[in-house]
Amino acid sequence: MKEIMQGNSAIVRGAWEAGVKVAAAYPGTPSSEILKDVADNYPEVYAEWAPNEMVALQVASGAAIAGARSMAAMKHVGMNVAADALMTLAYTGIKGGLMVVIADDPFVHSSQNEQDSRNWARFAKIPLLEPGDAQECYDFAKISFDISEKFDTPVILRTETRVAHSDSLVEPGKRVESKIPLGLDPKEAPKYVMVPAHVRVRRKIIEERMRKLEEYADTFKYNVMEINDPSVGVITSGVSYMYTKDVFPEWSYLKLGMVWPLPKKMIAEFFKKVKKVIIVEELDPFIETEIKAMGYKIWHGKDLIPNMYELTPEIVEKCLKGKKYKEPKIKVKPEDLPRRPPNLCAGCSHRPLFYALKKLGAFVFGDIGCYTLAVAPPLQALHTCICMGAGGGMAHGAMKALGKEGLGKVVAVLGDSTFLHSGIAPLMNAVYNKGNSTTIVLDNRITGMTGHQEHAGTGFTVRQEPTNMVDYMEIGKALGVKSIRYLDPYNIKECMEIIKEEMSKNVPSLLLCKDSPCMLLRRAKPLEKFKNPLYMINTDKCRGCKVCLEINCPAISWRESAGQTKDGHKRKGTVYINPDQCVGCEVCVQVCKFEAIVPGKK
Amino acid sequence: MKDNGKVTNIFLSGVGGQGAILASNILGEVFIKAGYDVKKAEVHGMAQRGGDVTTHFRFGKKVYSPLIKYGDVDYLLSFELLEAIRYINWVKPEGKIVINKSEIFPPAVNLGQMEYPKGVEKTFKKYFKENVWMVDGQGIAKKLGNAQAANVVLVGAFSNFFPEVKDAQWIEAIKALLAPKLHDLNVKAFHEGKKAL
Secondary structure, rough: OOEEEEEEHHHHHHHHOOOOOOOEEEOOOOHHHHHHHHHHHOOOOEEOOOOOOOHHHHHHHHHHHOOOEEEEEEEEHHHHHHHHHHHHHHHHHHOEEEEEEEOOOOOOOOOOOOOOOOOOOHHHOOEEEOOOOOOHHHHHHHHHHHHHHHOOOEOOOOOEEEOOOEEEEEEEOOOOOOOOOOOOHHHHHHHHHOOHHHHHHHHHHHHHHHHHHHHHHHHOOOOEEEEEEEEEEEEEHHHHHHHHHHHOOOEEEEEEEEEEEOOOHHHHHHHHHOOOOEOOOOOOOHHHHHHOOOOOOEEEEOOOOOOOOOOHHHHHHHHHHHHHHHOOOOOHHHOOOOOOOOOOOOOOHHHHHHHHHHOOOOEEEEEOHHHHHHHHHOOOOEEOOOOOOOOHHHHHHHHHHHHHHHHOEEEEEEEEHHHHHHHHHHHHHHHHHHOOOOOEEOOOOOOOOOOOOOOOOOOOOOOOOOOOOOOOHHHHHHHOOOOEEOOOOOOHHHHHHHHHHHOOOOOOEEEEEEEOOOOOHHHHHHOOOOOOOEEOOOOOOOOOOOOOHOOOOEEEEEEEEEEEEOOOOEEEEEEEOOOOOOOOOOOOHHOOOOEEEEEEEO | OOOOOOEEEEEEEEEEOOOOHHHHHHHHHHHHOOEEEEEEEOOOOOOOOOOEEEEEEEOOOOOOOOOOOOOOOEEEEEEOOOHHOOOOHHHEEEEEEEEOOOOOOHHHHHHOOOOOOOOOOOOOOOHHHHHHEEHHHOOOHHOOOOOHHHHHHHHHHHHOOOOOOOHHHHHHHHHOOOOHHHHHEEEEEEHOOOOOO
């Protein structure tokens, strides 16, 4: 019976039915649901959150070399981290099938860049499948293991937001265990030890494999030709097919399930069968460049279809119909409406810390996590965000460039999960190279932004079993950091004093936020430390100075109404604290100069 | 292959925490059981942090795109006034609109930098005449004992547009997706919602 599934769940279902034994991942939108789904629904599969994508791929490939079908999942930028392993795994090949899921994020709904992961396949010389909905996620995941074993190569399954995060019907089946025996064979060292002499042997095998894969692509059952009206033929793949087919159902299609390598004979046949060819693909002209290089003339491609942001049905229609496209009537200009951007939660420990940094006038080398939201007004207290772990390395570099001028002005911030992902090496580097940067670990006891995934510092595995946990203080000591201190982010005054002191020291410092769990992490009881359940405004005292609005708490709002305080100070309005949202963190109380914020009762 | 058959486009919008996603899951159960192909696409990456939530929900004989084409919405089901007016241009001229009478201020309004839009109902009625329905989801749900059930009140109201689907099918879907202790409340919420239109 058909079931409705999210693309990510359908991938997992397909992999499970294919007999997957080991799955590893680091969370990243829109791929994060994959590993959780494995852990929650498929006890036969070993699942783990790795500290980063490189380790996840190492784990999956080790399992594959031991004969098990295995998978690693990550978002597009995660592949940058894992690339070092992938590029050489292409040489060694595998034994049990290895699927690498890479989830792209066109239009950067939640990422730091918009790279097109299809390029990895050409770069690494490995096959890439691109599903367009949940049924295809399921089908392609399942078959990826067969391809992987048949051609002795890792296979990339590439999704994107509208595939990973959309739900549609899937016809699931049963699990079939892999027939490949488990075991390691030391005699296979020439295949797995990539020293130059072995590499040169494997290098040839890769080229032979690519030729065989090209032949296979021509017979691949998910490369499908639909000949309808022969006057226009569209070559497309994945969700781009879904959009184009929706808008132009009458045209002919060559829908590619395998985007690398391309099916050359099929493409030749398609060009014979249709009069004019259009290539519709999201992001880079990946298919287009290849088809042009084969010597074909296309009617349209990236001359009309944008090479950035995501495609949508109306973008495809608008681009291909040109002047014939009729724009819907604009009734209200959306740009005139207030936006609803995400914000740090009421009570979040990042808010007072960034307020302190702002008051100190620090230049904040940031990182990737909820705390990146501190860039938004009115906080505006985060000044870079490049890649996981970058803040620490960049702060050190900036301090080296600025010399004594930089003392007291620069700080790096990153989350606990980010610190474990790739923040330790930059800190070690700052110690080794006699730097003087200050690093603050915003420890909220969880991977926050992606929706609460466990990591090596939380004390729990992906299956919620208690486990060993990292002690950040001990890591700092082991790296040789001389100045390590705990920080209570909820105490703004103390934060300012400590951070100022540490930023001014001529040695690297490590500051660890303590007792500051994520507000949504119930098991850590984040509200227990707050003295009062909520606060309210004493309208006798509120002068309407708006200082408390600067912390950007979602519970606090401005109410315009001219009047005066009890002692006669004129005001244009007062603030209001929403009792349903306030959790009693007292950050606004510390900011208010007129003692106008007082304890309330739930 | 000229025609994909009629595909019905439902656009749901609201604020994180209002239960728009549960509502779209109920729609999913109902229309799959009714024998349709269904696709839905959600944008909820940062919903926990008070951001907006939208769901594109499509059903028909065969659905290709997970996204509704701009201007092609048959039904707008909105859980909040600002999140309703934000998508007014998406609705077809003959489209139908159900809006929950709830106002949740975004940061720019809280900070006093922008005004919360006024006259949302009036604007919709100007363009869509009698095809606009306002529902006091929270009010009705509160009377039943829990404002959280407002989303199911809205689903109940919305069910009026699909007379071919029996109440029992909606209730079956609600029960399939909610914990047993919430069944009574939400079944009542569904019926009250149905009467509200």
